[in-house]
Amino acid sequence: MPKPFMQLGGSTLLQQAIERGLSxxxxxxxxxxxxxxxxxxxxxxxxxxxxxKARYLLEPKGRNxxxxxxxxxxxxxxxxxxxxxxxxLPADHLIPDTESFVACALEAARWAMQGELVVFGISPxxxxxxFGYIEVEQPGRETQKARRFVEKPDMxxxxxxxxxxxxxxxxxxxxxxxxxxxxxxxxxAPQVLEAAEKAWSSATHKGDVTTFEAHAFGxxxxxxxxxxxxxxxxxxxxxxxxxxWSDVGSWPAVAQAHPADASGNxxxxxxxxxxxxxxxxxxxxxxxxHGPKVVATVGVRDLVIVDTPDALLVAHKSVAQKxxxxxxxxxxxxxxxxxxxxxxxxxxxxxxxxxxxGGYKVKxxxxxxxxxxxxxxxxxxxxxxxxxxxxxxxxIGDQEHRTLPGQYRYIPLKEKxxxxxxxxxxxxxxxxxxxxxxxxxxIVRLADTYxxx
Numbered sequence: 001m002p003k004p005f006m007q008l009g010g011s012t013l014l015q016q017a018i019e020r021g022l023s024x025x026x027x028x029x030x031x032x033x034x035x036x037x038x039x040x041x042x043x044x045x046x047x048x049x050x051x052x053k054a055r056y057l058l059e060p061k062g063r064n065x066x067x068x069x070x071x072x073x074x075x076x077x078x079x080x081x082x083x084x085x086x087x088x089l090p091a092d093h094l095i096p097d098t099e100s101f102v103a104c105a106l107e108a109a110r111w112a113m114q115g116e117l118v119v120f121g122i123s124p125x126x127x128x129x130x131f132g133y134i135e136v137e138q139p140g141r142e143t144q145k146a147r148r149f150v151e152k153p154d155m156x157x158x159x160x161x162x163x164x165x166x167x168x169x170x171x172x173x174x175x176x177x178x179x180x181x182x183x184x185x186x187x188x189a190p191q192v193l194e195a196a197e198k199a200w201s202s203a204t205h206k207g208d209v210t211t212f213e214a215h216a217f218g219x220x221x222x223x224x225x226x227x228x229x230x231x232x233x234x235x236x237x238x239x240x241x242x243x244x245w246s247d248v249g250s251w252p253a254v255a256q257a258h259p260a261d262a263s264g265n266x267x268x269x270x271x272x273x274x275x276x277x278x279x280x281x282x283x284x285x286x287x288x289x290h291g292p293k294v295v296a297t298v299g300v301r302d303l304v305i306v307d308t309p310d311a312l313l314v315a316h317k318s319v320a321q322k323x324x325x326x327x328x329x330x331x332x333x334x335x336x337x338x339x340x341x342x343x344x345x346x347x348x349x350x351x352x353x354x355x356x357x358g359g360y361k362v363k364x365x366x367x368x369x370x371x372x373x374x375x376x377x378x379x380x381x382x383x384x385x386x387x388x389x390x391x392x393x394x395x396i397g398d399q400e401h402r403t404l405p406g407q408y409r410y411i412p413l414k415e416k417x418x419x420x421x422x423x424x425x426x427x428x429x430x431x432x433x434x435x436x437x438x439x440x441x442x443i444v445r446l447a448d449t450y451x452x453x
Contacts, residue, residue, distance in 0.1 A: 003092035003248060005040060008257045013248065014044050017091040022052060023098050024087060024105045029054040030075060031091075032068045034061075035211065039347035039450070053208070055079075060214045065172070066228035067220040070185055070196035073178040075210065082179025085109050090172050093247050094257055100243035107143060108175035108239045116237040117184060118175040119146060119230065121168025122245050127158035130249060130321065132170040132226065136238055139165030146236040149226055168238060170226065171245060181229070189228035195220040206451075251304040251313075251320045255284035269295075282317070290354060290364070309352075347450040348373055349427075361438045365419075367392075367427040372420035374448035381435030381442060383411040388430060391423035416446055 004014035018029060033041055035058040045051050057071055069088060076084050087105055095101050108118040121134050123141070135147040149170065153161065161167035176184075185193040199220060202213040221228075230236055246253050258266040264282035267275050272292035275285065280297040287295055288308040295307065304320050306313040315323060343350045348371035355362040367373070367390075375395070385394065386408040394401045394409045395418040402422070403409055411417045413435070421427035445452055 002037070005037075005044070006092075006248070006254075008094060008248065008254070009096075012044055013094065014041065014091040015048060016095070017089050017093065018045065018048065018052065018054075020095060020098060020101055021087060021089055023102050024109075026087060028076075028079065030057065030072055031055070032057045032059065032072055034059050038209070040345040042347075043345065055208045055210070057210045058212070060212060060217050062222075063217065063220045064222045065225045066185070066189060066192050066223045067196055067199075069174075069181060069225050070192055070220075071200060071212075073181050073185075074196060074200045076178040077182065080178070082177065082182070083113075084178050085112050086174075086176060086178055086181065088174040088176075090247075093171070093173070093245060095243055095245050097243040101241075104239055104242055105175065111143065111237045111239070112175045112177055112180070115180055116176070116235050117180060117230065117233055118237050118239055120171040120173040120175075120241050121146075121238045122171050122241050124158075124162050124167065124169050127155060127162045128169065129153060129155055129158050131247075133158075133161055133167045134170050134238055135161075135167050137166070141240045141242070143237060143239050146230075146238045149231045168240065171241060172247070174225070175239075180235075184229045184233050184235075188232040189221075189223070192221055192223060192228050251284060251306065251315065251323070252317045254286070255304065255317075258284075284317075290352060346373075347371070349421075351431075354430075356438070359434060359436070361433040363431040363433070365429050365431050367419060367421040367429075369421050369424055369426070372418055372449060374443075374445040374450075374452060375416055375418040376443050376445050377414050377416045378435075378442050379414060379444070380437040381433045382413045383417075383434075384432045385409045385411070385419065386430045386432075388428050390421060390425055390427035392427055392429065393420040393422045394418075395420075 004017070005012050021029060029052040031041060031054055033056065038056060038058055041056070045054055055075070057075060059068070073086065076086055087109070104120065108120065111118045119134065129152055132152055133150045135150065136144050137147055138144060182193065199212050199216045202216045204211045246257065248254055248257065255266045258268060260266050263277070263280060265277060265280055266284045268286040269275065270287045270289045270293070273287045273289055274294050276294065276296040278296070278298045280299070281301045283297060283300055283303045283305065285295060285297065285305045287293060290309055297305070302317045304313065304315045304317055313323065343352045349365065349367040351363050351365045353361060353363055387403050387405050389405060392403040394403050396409060396411055397415055401409055
């Protein structure tokens with residue numbers, strides 16, 4: 001799963017970020033995310049005890065933080081005017097101390113209302129080479145002007161930064177008014193602002209969702225807000241973070257976010273997973289499984305072990321950052337199975353592929369109460385649905401069939417069909433696809449509750 005949807009401490013990082021913003025008294029939650037994550041994000045928000053009325057800017061593709069912030073600023077000006085204060089929070093950070101965060105955010109807002117571009121700086125605890133740094137004039141923990149932004153250093157340089165006391169890690173969290181950041185973009189990165197304005201002018205606004213025309217959106221430069229503005233502007237103020245912070249940027253960082261046993265091991269099970277550890281120390285084990293699984297470790301130390309239904313990672317904690325090389329290698333080989341998590345979320349529920357071989361695929365499908373898949377048909381596959389939990393209404397052609405656990409329905413090739421959960425609980429069924437091509441793009445939607453036609 002993308003980091004924002006990882007569960008840490010009982011909730012997702014995205015949920016924690018939203019709650020963090022709400023704790024600051026924000027009255028408008030604006031979420032910029034990929035279009036593919038819209039319904040997964042809505043699901044996270046629906047689980048909050050007091051869900052905010054969020055608005056969504058849905059990107060057809062990633063274009064880095066400068067275009068994302070530019071579009072968000074245009075949306076804020078459109079909704080509230082140029083003087084509205086924007087608190088920009090990446091949705092993949094771990095910040096346990098909300099009270100201290102709120103105090104820093106309110107301080108940042110005061111500076112933002114004075115026309116400053118505010119960045120939250122993290123006091124470095126080690127000579128970390130994986131973060132960018134920000135230099136200030138004087139050592140100390142006081143709010144002051146940012147002198148310069150510097151790129152990720154080598155180890156010797158990082159050690160010098162740490163010793164000087166004048167450098168902070170760049171957290172990637174910002175605060176400014178919408179008018180101030182748009183003015184700064186116009187001055188320092190006019191090409192970013194111009195492209196964002198064109199993308200905004202061709203956008204479609206429907207309810208709480210803004211979608212963008214793919215060509216206009218893709219013309220935006222792929223550039224970070226640091227490169228585009230922060231490194232060039234003279235009105236940048238740094239507020240030192242007086243709270244614990246982690247960007248959960250590696251598997252060892254994930255391990256640190258979980259409680260350890262007496263041997264320093266952090267064990268994160270899936271449902272029905274059972275661990276057996278023998279002479280195992282300082283090892284992180286994380287499991288995702290479709291069914292019961294026993295995981296045993298014997299005589300190992302300082303490892304990260306991540307086991308999912310379609311992949312297994314075993315790495316030493318000292319070189320866990322090199323997992324990026326694995327991802328790059330898989331991309332070079334044209335390997336695409338890492339593009340989908342074990343359970344793929346859809347607006348109506350989830351599906352998980354249990355087995356796939358030549359000519360057939362087996363899925364486990366869940367549908368939330370009252371929800372339904374689109375009315376659709378397939379050119380190259382037939383399907384059989386077996387209900388194992390709940391009550392389904394299955395439309396095949398123009399006929400509807402109430403279907404109970406243990407009953408099945410056959411959907412012939414090119415026959416229109418729809419599945420609806422008419423029970424009070426979750427609907428679970430097993431789908432068997434048979435055909436010469438079983439890709440997810442072999443679908444023709446005729447009608448859809450979620451506007452995907």
